[in-house]
Amino acid sequence: MATIKDVSARAGVSIKTVSRVVNNSAEVSEATRSHVQQIIAELNYRPSALGKRLVSGRTNTVGVVIPHTAAYVFAHLYFNEVLRGIGEVLHQHGLDLLLHLGRSDMAYSDLYRQHRVDGLILLAIPTDDTLHRDLLGSEIPCVFTCRVVEDNNPTHWVDSDAATGIELVVDHLVSLGHRRIGMLAGPANLTLAREQVRGFRRALDRHELTLDPGWVETGDFSFDAGRRLSKTMLASRLRPTALVCGDDMTAVGAVRGADDIGLRVPADVSVTGFDDVILARYITPPLTTVRQNGYEKGRRAAEILVSVVLGSERGSPRQELLPTELVVRESTAAAMTDGALPIR
Amino acid sequence: MATIKDVSARAGVSIKTVSRVVNNSAEVSEATRSHVQQIIAELNYRPSALGKRLVSGRTNTVGVVIPHTAAYVFAHLYFNEVLRGIGEVLHQHGLDLLLHLGRSDMAYSDLYRQHRVDGLILLAIPTDDTLHRDLLGSEIPCVFTCRVVEDNNPTHWVDSDAATGIELVVDHLVSLGHRRIGMLAGPANLTLAREQVRGFRRALDRHELTLDPGWVETGDFSFDAGRRLSKTMLASRLRPTALVCGDDMTAVGAVRGADDIGLRVPADVSVTGFDDVILARYITPPLTTVRQNGYEKGRRAAEILVSVVLGSERGSPRQELLPTELVVRESTAAAMTDGALPIR
DNA sequence: CTGAAAGCGCTAACAT
DNA sequence: ATGTTAGCGCTTTCAG
Numbered sequence: 001m002a003t004i005k006d007v008s009a010r011a012g013v014s015i016k017t018v019s020r021v022v023n024n025s026a027e028v029s030e031a032t033r034s035h036v037q038q039i040i041a042e043l044n045y046r047p048s049a050l051g052k053r054l055v056s057g058r059t060n061t062v063g064v065v066i067p068h069t070a071a072y073v074f075a076h077l078y079f080n081e082v083l084r085g086i087g088e089v090l091h092q093h094g095l096d097l098l099l100h101l102g103r104s105d106m107a108y109s110d111l112y113r114q115h116r117v118d119g120l121i122l123l124a125i126p127t128d129d130t131l132h133r134d135l136l137g138s139e140i141p142c143v144f145t146c147r148v149v150e151d152n153n154p155t156h157w158v159d160s161d162a163a164t165g166i167e168l169v170v171d172h173l174v175s176l177g178h179r180r181i182g183m184l185a186g187p188a189n190l191t192l193a194r195e196q197v198r199g200f201r202r203a204l205d206r207h208e209l210t211l212d213p214g215w216v217e218t219g220d221f222s223f224d225a226g227r228r229l230s231k232t233m234l235a236s237r238l239r240p241t242a243l244v245c246g247d248d249m250t251a252v253g254a255v256r257g258a259d260d261i262g263l264r265v266p267a268d269v270s271v272t273g274f275d276d277v278i279l280a281r282y283i284t285p286p287l288t289t290v291r292q293n294g295y296e297k298g299r300r301a302a303e304i305l306v307s308v309v310l311g312s313e314r315g316s317p318r319q320e321l322l323p324t325e326l327v328v329r330e331s332t333a334a335a336m337t338d339g340a341l342p343i344r
Numbered sequence: 345m346a347t348i349k350d351v352s353a354r355a356g357v358s359i360k361t362v363s364r365v366v367n368n369s370a371e372v373s374e375a376t377r378s379h380v381q382q383i384i385a386e387l388n389y390r391p392s393a394l395g396k397r398l399v400s401g402r403t404n405t406v407g408v409v410i411p412h413t414a415a416y417v418f419a420h421l422y423f424n425e426v427l428r429g430i431g432e433v434l435h436q437h438g439l440d441l442l443l444h445l446g447r448s449d450m451a452y453s454d455l456y457r458q459h460r461v462d463g464l465i466l467l468a469i470p471t472d473d474t475l476h477r478d479l480l481g482s483e484i485p486c487v488f489t490c491r492v493v494e495d496n497n498p499t500h501w502v503d504s505d506a507a508t509g510i511e512l513v514v515d516h517l518v519s520l521g522h523r524r525i526g527m528l529a530g531p532a533n534l535t536l537a538r539e540q541v542r543g544f545r546r547a548l549d550r551h552e553l554t555l556d557p558g559w560v561e562t563g564d565f566s567f568d569a570g571r572r573l574s575k576t577m578l579a580s581r582l583r584p585t586a587l588v589c590g591d592d593m594t595a596v597g598a599v600r601g602a603d604d605i606g607l608r609v610p611a612d613v614s615v616t617g618f619d620d621v622i623l624a625r626y627i628t629p630p631l632t633t634v635r636q637n638g639y640e641k642g643r644r645a646a647e648i649l650v651s652v653v654l655g656s657e658r659g660s661p662r663q664e665l666l667p668t669e670l671v672v673r674e675s676t677a678a679a680m681t682d683g684a685l686p687i688r
Numbered sequence: 689c690t691g692a693a694a695g696c697g698c699t700a701a702c703a704t
Numbered sequence: 705a706t707g708t709t710a711g712c713g714c715t716t717t718c719a720g
Binding site for chain 4: 003004015016019047048050051052053054
């Protein structure tokens, strides 16, 4: 493939002049410019990004890290949305998107140190992940789309207000007359899941409801976990009349689990999800859930990173909590009166 | 950040020696090696990919092109699967994955000519897309996960055998007694959709069934299209007793459309999908559909590209047609006898 | 307006 | 076993 040298030789001008033409520098005569442009067209020359990157020290590439098994990423349609938001913003700014899926033993910071990216956006980092640690104190531009530790990370982050979202759901259930509410939570090593439980407890406190110790169970954000946990939780004599789930897949599983033991949703038990993935709208019954705007989350994260990378902005970390929204569909209904419940 | 020079200066050895240590070259004394390694650790040095790439002329990066609107990619969970397969294989070979989403005015070949990638994997290219054209004749390593033209592309491709998949569905419906079968097809500028229609007509011919001209309608692979088209198609007096849809979202929409006009699935009309996305299993009724293995498609495409890029293999294009599989769930049932149908 | 030379970080070829 | 030199493709001084 043609290089800048080939063009300069053929055009009978210096390398620098070709460079000037390519970069639309003003200081070239019109005659030279059009001549060089013609040679460029003839040779089908394209400036190599490699040389440019070496000189500038910038890769024009942003790394997106999703350190989870393929199955996990696949099951969580929410990543789709976030990626879409990120992709749009990076594209606007002419930046490439390097996708780093799955786990390996390489610290994420190495992507930067090896000059493969100018900065990082990190998705769904578990609290016990070790590969992100040296990012926290460093000067490496990075934005988390989650909080990795409960007490404030010293980094930029954009996160959904999951705690408040769960509070909205509990308020909704209480307004329907539910007093005994259980939770099928997500893995304890995700702050998302911890935040959800925090919101759950806070809302119960606010309504002065007691929480049976067996009514918060931990799963792994999957259909199977939802199905299994709902069956055990609903099997007890004085069972919850509503199940709050940490994500939509868990909720779909919980609906099935209820069905397995002969309980109908929402007539016998209400079930709620979290995320509002596309699935939530189309299953039976359509899911009452909390919508977190993954697309917007991706956009904001990318915008922050771009401003850091391109503007080399310093200053205190930008930290944004995005609102969540209750979406009421048909998986929730008024609680049965206590009289209708099985007698203890 | 530390460069190879800093290390060599501090260690009191030549640049080349550091290079040898970094690359585990054998011809270094054990003493020097461990000394240099210690300096590397002290300086937290990482070899820059930029220098390496410039020298080797290889970027160690593969571009994945999905030239569709965000909404489209988002609605088609199938892309998720393909990406996962691609990601796994590239990761195995130490290659980076550059995601090129959405459309722009840049020919995809420029990603290669600008030395941003060593090769390309292209997903869901419409037949009227112009940006991929110069790839077809060129020496640029690329693998399509679709056939861009019906008569054979002169490129590597991996595709699902959609025509046969649709034939399986029709066979299934015919075995249930259906004689009047309609199709809600996808956009005509996707070979996938064309292949599906081809399989559909072939199967009808095989069973000596006639096709009413109004019984093949074209949509855009969406819930809304499925809902709208099914309503019009099912409104006619002598309506089809089964609808074959080009993708699962269309099928979900078709179920809703049937419901809109008071027809139950599968009692009054059978509906089938295509893809077997995660949604298909969980909606009501669970969808009879054709499973195409997106994950495997991604893996195969990446494996072919890797063998071309790393082995610079020549020879005739590798072209693989992956089998599709009928998945029978609950959206199909025996056809009503003609007597039960509305009288013309 | 145009060009020559230096150098970005690294490796390959050729010494020593 | 180790070092020297040249050069990958480009931009950036600094001169003409």
